[in-house]
Amino acid sequence: GENVEQHPSTLSVQEGDSAVIKCTYSDSASNYFPWYKQELGKRPQLIIDIRSNVGEKKDQRIAVTLNKTAKHFSLHITETQPEDSAVYFCAASSGEYGNKLVFGAGTILRVKS
Amino acid sequence: NAGVTQTPKFRILKIGQSMTLQCAQDMNHNYMYWYRQDPGMGLKLIYYSVGAGITDKGEVPNGYNVSRSTTEDFPLRLELAAPSQTSVYFCASSYSPEIQETQYFGPGTRLLVL
Numbered sequence: 001g002e003n004v005e006q007h008p009s010t011l012s013v014q015e016g017d018s019a020v021i022k023c024t025y026s027d028s029a030s031n032y033f034p035w036y037k038q039e040l041g042k043r044p045q046l047i048i049d050i051r052s053n054v055g056e057k058k059d060q061r062i063a064v065t066l067n068k069t070a071k072h073f074s075l076h077i078t079e080t081q082p083e084d085s086a087v088y089f090c091a092a093s094s095g096e097y098g099n100k101l102v103f104g105a106g107t108i109l110r111v112k113s
Numbered sequence: 114n115a116g117v118t119q120t121p122k123f124r125i126l127k128i129g130q131s132m133t134l135q136c137a138q139d140m141n142h143n144y145m146y147w148y149r150q151d152p153g154m155g156l157k158l159i160y161y162s163v164g165a166g167i168t169d170k171g172e173v174p175n176g177y178n179v180s181r182s183t184t185e186d187f188p189l190r191l192e193l194a195a196p197s198q199t200s201v202y203f204c205a206s207s208y209s210p211e212i213q214e215t216q217y218f219g220p221g222t223r224l225l226v227l
Contacts, residue, residue, distance in 0.1 A: 001172075006155075032214045043203060043218040044156070051214075089155055099144055099210045100171060103155035 002027040004092050006104030013080050015113045023090035023104050024072040032093035033073045034101070035064060039086045046090075048075070080111045117147045119204050119220035122211055126194040134222050136204030142143050145187040147179065149200040153223065155187045156203060163209075169210040178225075194226045 003026040006037040013019050025033075034049035050057045050064045050073065059062050061080075064071040077084055087108050121137045122226040138145065143164050148171075150158040158171030162181040176198060187206075191198060201223050205216040 004155075034215070043220050045218070046215055049215065091140070091155075093210070093214065099207055099214050099216065100146075100158055100161060101156075101216065102172070103157070105155045106153070 001016050002030060002092055004090060004104045006090050006106060006107055008022070009105065010108045012110045012112060015080060015082060015084070015111055016090060017080055019075075019077045019080050019084070019109055020105045021075045021082075021088055021090070021109070023092075024070075025092040025102075026071065027092070028068075028071065030092040032099070033064070034067060034091050035075050036089045036091065036103075037086045038089065041092075044089060074092040077109075080109075080112050085109055085111045086102050116140065117204055117217055119202075119219040119222050120195060122220070123225075125199065125222045125227060126191075126195065126226060130192070130193060130194050131192050132194070132224075134191070134224075135202075136187045136189065136219060137170055138187075138204075138206040138219075139185065140206060140215075140217065142206035142217075143209050144182065144216075146207075147174065147177070147187070147189045148203045148205065149198075150203060150221075151200050159189065159202075171207065175197050176214055179188040191224075196226050198224065199222060199226045 031052040037042035038044045063076040090104045117138045146161045147159040160179040162168045204219040206217045
């Protein structure tokens, strides 16, 4: 089955700097890759997603890139702010029936002001 | 719209007890999912459903059961609770992937088995 690895497990950046989180997946049939942000004690919230027919997608300070050949995708956050501090999860869809997501283990992002 | 709702918010169970975690959505989503999140870990899929009357196993189904008698509700049943089932349980829902893949999560149920 699908396996998703996420790095780094923790990331500390200075306010205003950029942050990059990387994920690799194993199933070449996966075609949907969302990123979720989870604040302490809260539910995961979708922040951006990308499909396999697209190489890059941007939404204001957030961007995601996908390399299908290498089977990896990355989250880029520019001009980080303290409110970006949270746990970020990548995921990949797997299975021919149903939208079954396999999640990475998460990255704790700390933005220092 | 309330979105995805879950009850209870928190529960303590004794080993061997049973309980049902409730999940409901009012977005007319066909697909519903149950995930568990252990401390410091990502989410793992327990069961999912693509419509009323249709359910299937995810990555970690052992010790759980589900049913889907209506589009709106997707309860998760724990039989013979074990300490390994201590976790936070999230329910999620989505449209069919052909329409939109985004999964919307409920607020979670924190379960402690002692």
